[in-house]
Amino acid sequence: MGRVGIVGIGQTQFRSKREDVNSVELVNEAVRAALADAQLTIKDIDAIIIGNMEHFESINYSEMWTIDGSGGYMKPVMKITTGGTTGSTIACAGFYQVSSGMFDRVLVIGWEHLSESDTTGAIASCSDPIWERSVMAGAVGPLAIVASEYMRIHGTTEEDAARVAVQAHKNALNNPYAHLHLDITVDDVLNSAMLSYPMKLLDMCPTSDGACAMVFAEDKSAREITDNVAWVKSVATRHDTAFFGDGGLKHGDKLRSLYLATEEAYTRAGIKNPFKELDVIEMYEPSSWSALTWVDSLHICEPGEAPKLFEEGVLSMKGELPLNPSGGVISTNPIGATGAVRVAEAALQIRGMADRRQVPDVELAMATGFGGSGWSDVMILER
Amino acid sequence: MVGAKVGVTSGRAKQEFNDELLRITMMVDIPYNFSAGTFGSIFFRELKDSRRIMGIKCNKCGEIFVPPRVLCPECLVELSIDDCIEVSSEGTVEGFTVVNFPFIDPNTGKVRNYPYGTGNIKLDGVSNLLWHFLKESDYSKIHNGMRVRAVFEDKRVGLPSDIRYFETIEGEGEK
Numbered sequence: 265m266g267r268v269g270i271v272g273i274g275q276t277q278f279r280s281k282r283e284d285v286n287s288v289e290l291v292n293e294a295v296r297a298a299l300a301d302a303q304l305t306i307k308d309i310d311a312i313i314i315g316n317m318e319h320f321e322s323i324n325y326s327e328m329w330t331i332d333g334s335g336g337y338m339k340p341v342m343k344i345t346t347g348g349t350t351g352s353t354i355a356c357a358g359f360y361q362v363s364s365g366m367f368d369r370v371l372v373i374g375w376e377h378l379s380e381s382d383t384t385g386a387i388a389s390c391s392d393p394i395w396e397r398s399v400m401a402g403a404v405g406p407l408a409i410v411a412s413e414y415m416r417i418h419g420t421t422e423e424d425a426a427r428v429a430v431q432a433h434k435n436a437l438n439n440p441y442a443h444l445h446l447d448i449t450v451d452d453v454l455n456s457a458m459l460s461y462p463m464k465l466l467d468m469c470p471t472s473d474g475a476c477a478m479v480f481a482e483d484k485s486a487r488e489i490t491d492n493v494a495w496v497k498s499v500a501t502r503h504d505t506a507f508f509g510d511g512g513l514k515h516g517d518k519l520r521s522l523y524l525a526t527e528e529a530y531t532r533a534g535i536k537n538p539f540k541e542l543d544v545i546e547m548y549e550p551s552s553w554s555a556l557t558w559v560d561s562l563h564i565c566e567p568g569e570a571p572k573l574f575e576e577g578v579l580s581m582k583g584e585l586p587l588n589p590s591g592g593v594i595s596t597n598p599i600g601a602t603g604a605v606r607v608a609e610a611a612l613q614i615r616g617m618a619d620r621r622q623v624p625d626v627e628l629a630m631a632t633g634f635g636g637s638g639w640s641d642v643m644i645l646e647r
Numbered sequence: 648m649v650g651a652k653v654g655v656t657s658g659r660a661k662q663e664f665n666d667e668l669l670r671i672t673m674m675v676d677i678p679y680n681f682s683a684g685t686f687g688s689i690f691f692r693e694l695k696d697s698r699r700i701m702g703i704k705c706n707k708c709g710e711i712f713v714p715p716r717v718l719c720p721e722c723l724v725e726l727s728i729d730d731c732i733e734v735s736s737e738g739t740v741e742g743f744t745v746v747n748f749p750f751i752d753p754n755t756g757k758v759r760n761y762p763y764g765t766g767n768i769k770l771d772g773v774s775n776l777l778w779h780f781l782k783e784s785d786y787s788k789i790h791n792g793m794r795v796r797a798v799f800e801d802k803r804v805g806l807p808s809d810i811r812y813f814e815t816i817e818g819e820g821e822k
């Protein structure tokens with residue numbers, strides 16, 4: 265199997281309401297940007313993968329609806345719908361399709377127009393209709409439950425979490441695509457509305473409209489397109505069981521699927537010391553509390569050490585291992601695109617194209633995705 | 648047709664057009680009929696008729712799960728209705744929150760009542776957690792490790808809400 269690389273990246277402006285476009289136009293905005301970056305036209309694309317959580321817009325067959333925006337007319341088109349991981353799964357699928365040898369250039373697109381419905385209500389409908397839907401309160405409720413466990417296990421404070429949110433929003437100030445540009449303090453977070461104890465408004469990600477597209481290409485084709493390729497080094501995915509009470513998400517000490525997926529991705533990539541070897545991480549962290557629990561799941565520290573890493577600035581832009589220079593999910597969350605943005609931002613870091621949010625000399629970058637009742641995707645990129 | 652070299656609306660024209668943009672509101676009311684399945688039917692019948700909470704004991708690893716299901720999530724062994732057993736209606740809170748914001752309940756299409764306490768409950772003897780409502784909705788009065796018992800509705804219809812909520816067992820449990 266030859267190498268596979270990312271040669272084109274396009275993001276829309278992410279906003280709470282993109283009323284200036286319908287979903288087709290939204291998708292098209294990202295597609296144009298990705299093709300322009302790769303200096304390709306849609307004629308050069310062999311296959312298309314489109315990711316979206318259809319119940320947010322209440323449209324079935326979103327791959328059919330958006331065909332004029334995606335450019336999929338008379339091409340092989342496949343839709344992917346895996347919850348929060350949708351955007352990272354389309355990246356994995358782009359890698360799989362090119363790796364298979366079937367296609368040289370695959371365009372992957374993740375998008376969401378969350379302002380068109382009630383996001384928390386729509387997320388609640390992801391849980392089993394009979395068993396868990398009546399208690400499910402979108403993403404906020406279950407993530408708050410995990411947060412309460414993390415507090416109990418590790419003695420973590422609300423200030424520890426607030427510090428994470430402040431760092432994310434500070435980083436987002438350097439990202440022109442980010443939805444929220446908030447210059448805030450720890451006190452601002454602590455004084456924001458209590459959504460679901462211990463989760464406060466500024467601990468939690470927003471709901472955003474937007475799209476992200478990338479072009480994956482096989483070795484020779486990629487090198488013909490550009491000499492600045494973000495090569496895929498390894499990929500791993502783990503899915504958990506259906507019920508929230510079963511395991512994955514419930515453990516406040518770590519996210520089991522992320523712990524196992526990163527372990528596999530490191531092994532495949534020959535990474536022995538991820539803390540030392542990785543130059544930057546774009547982690548899917550829908551809340552400050554999730555960032556704490558899940559940093560503990562990346563094999564870069566001992567369980568319970570995440571708050572210390574944030575407090576000491578180890579994961580800041582100037583730290584040893586910057587986390588989410590983009591501002592992460594805490595600043596931008598267009599659900600079907602969110603995981604794709606993680607991969608795209610990691611690829612921009614590898615290609616040295618991240619402008620004011622660029623980490624110097626990035627050779628190895630990791631992106632993660634989170635969804636469902638505790639699923640994880642991991643993609644490691646190299647220069 | 649999309650492509651890097653094809654332009655649509657120019658920035659200026661688009662700006663002038665912004666006042667003309669429409670947003671169209673629709674309300675939908677769609678009925679659903681969900682199948683409870685073999686194991687769900689056992690669970691809800693026992694809950695409704697006998698106020699019993701049913702779980703399933705894996706015939707290989709011996710772990711007990713609520714609700715009962717066709718496959719052991721740990722060893723992937725196929726389970727049968729003969730593996731269903733009654734479990735305790737008392738347990739320990741192992742994670743909680745108090746939901747304190749409005750959103751549309753996908754079960755009803757209406758805004759769900761709030762605030763409400765909810766948590767992962769480890770029923771005594773059971774291996775996994777049951778996610779359900781707590782009677783208490785003041786988060787300063789809830790803590791992990793707190794002992795709780797199920798309170799059943801007098802009129803039960805065969806739904807998870809037949810367990811109205813879990814109430815605090817005073818004087819029990821670690822602080």
Ligand SMILES: [Zn+2]
Pocket residue numbers: 705706707708709710719720721722723724
């Ligand atoms: Zn078993």
